[in-house]
Amino acid sequence: MVGQGSVNHNSRAFNAKNTDPERSHLNITYCHENIKTVFHELFDEALKRYNDKQTRADRKIEDYYEKIRSSKQEKPFHEIILQVGNKDDMSAEGEDGQLAAAVLDEYMRGFQERNPRLRVFSAHLHMDEATPHLHIDFVPFTTGSKRGLDTRVSLKQALAAQGFKGGTRGDTEWSQWVRSEKEQLAAVMERHGIEWEDKGTHDKHLSVLDFKKEQRAKEIAELDAVKAKKQGQVEQQERRLKELAPAVRNMEQLAAQFSDDPDRILPEPGPLESAKSYREKKAKPLLAKIVKVLRSLYRAYVELKGKYERLQGDYGRAREGNERLSDRLQEVKLENKALRGTVADFERVKRVFGPEEVERAVEDAKRREAAEKEQKKAKRKFSRGAR
Template structure:
């Protein structure tokens, strides 16, 4: 049943005519919190964020609880009442009544975990009336809302967040949730050896198999969404890895070409070999090889640096997307790793030959390239003059 929600009655601050005060000590109080304190807990931060955005004072909300209480869109809280059997077969002062109380107690202990969007603030099992029954009072809330407070009161959205999407007028989020909770209660009853007899006074309950099928369908819907997101992430990562593969392979080749110790690279002079012959036949070819490797390393470094800078630009444009941001950060780490390898190879060359010698080699190489370009340019000019 859906109750009106009299928290003072539920907590027995006053007794109605249908209660037996002598048996009230048998009642169980699961929780009894001040609803205004619960509103502060749930909504104060969202209220502060909402008010900070308002440019007009009349649009600010001073007390969110009072706004909901005096409004017409949402109730401040909701109450459900659950009972197993009736006064004829589950009387509160009988052994059967104790069994009903045990069923309700087990059901209640799993309620909040099953319903994370329904904040329970008052819950009582009554044994001082004709039949054991359970009152549960809760505040339904939703997070990530695009209108009003980003965390706000909403029964419909709270139940939707728990997987109850609603359909026709007779198959709302509420009716789906009520049916699901009845099934939870029936499963507890079965564990205690009680069979649910459908008297036609409520909607016909689902069989246990149907209930499990309904739950699996919800899980599948969630998993399909997650699967689609993951597939997009994988495709994006595969594309970027394919783009980076040639550069990484080139880095590995260069590192292999120049990973030996200087003693192994520099050949020993031959017997009676002159300094000129050693220079022309051994030293200069080795230096040419070093220059080639250094150029390749430098060009690879420039290429990766350009990719890194472009990646930084991409990061700035997609920073609002958490999923793509995560992918991009992973790519940055990969490219940083490749750049660190380039830098390590370059430092290895400097350690092997000394920074001054490496600088001289690079400078000589640049001058030689410039002279070669000038020679080719002059040769082309001479050919054009002779042709005339």
């Protein structure tokens, strides 16, 4: 999972309601440094080089940490959360929980060496919640930059320097790195006799609102693709109709020509030619040819006319389907706009009340919902037993 990051929560500067303080002594703190101190360590020299080059005072950076903290492009740090199993099969209070902790501990001890461009400043293994899990907070940085500070904060460039080159939108540096770290964790699990059941559901940890927003965006993209395909089918049907129309008209003209007055198409008799000879040698063969051609033309005409009518039907259905897709696409875009507004409101609540307070409120709500669900389940079991 990817979290917003709450160093105070991770270090147990305060205890949330979902923690058991009596088990907090079992937690492991791998490191807990002040992030501003880490920023000085990583960027002070680069900041001085940058400021020395500036000829205008307003372009100098006084506090690099504050600049990044208020930036819309980068974050001061990132946090990942790792967990093996869940409270049912890896409870922190049982032997399996100790096994999960051993796996996470081994994984953590190789993390910084594997990721030299992700400077870990806070890392904690929690054993005082339902399931053992690991919080790792790090500052991603790149060196040799041609823009801004030569050593600066950049998640994309930090991962690229570690060999993760982004490709398509769905295969970014981040997604490649996440897959690689999952494989590292899976290898540690295997050494401890645990098989990884890849359910394909952990590509990104999203809040419910973010998940819905992402699903709507996917649906819009899919509808756009289907609409484009349908539009292509409509255009193809239009082209085929235009191509067939002249052929149908030509068939009608030919049929009309060969249905003309026989006196106008029969050859004149020769000098001294008898009626019998004329009929047998000229009239009958010509009429036989005409009949054969007419039958052939009629069959082709009927076939082309049927194909023309079928194409007209397909064209009508394609246009109708395309119109329905346009309506659905507009509905989904409106839903997505509403979801973006809801997410923005949620972010405002977090800024007003603070992320820790909102996090506690969300956790309280989840626990109440879980308790209500268990109560309903117990009532259903009781009702079935009574019958």
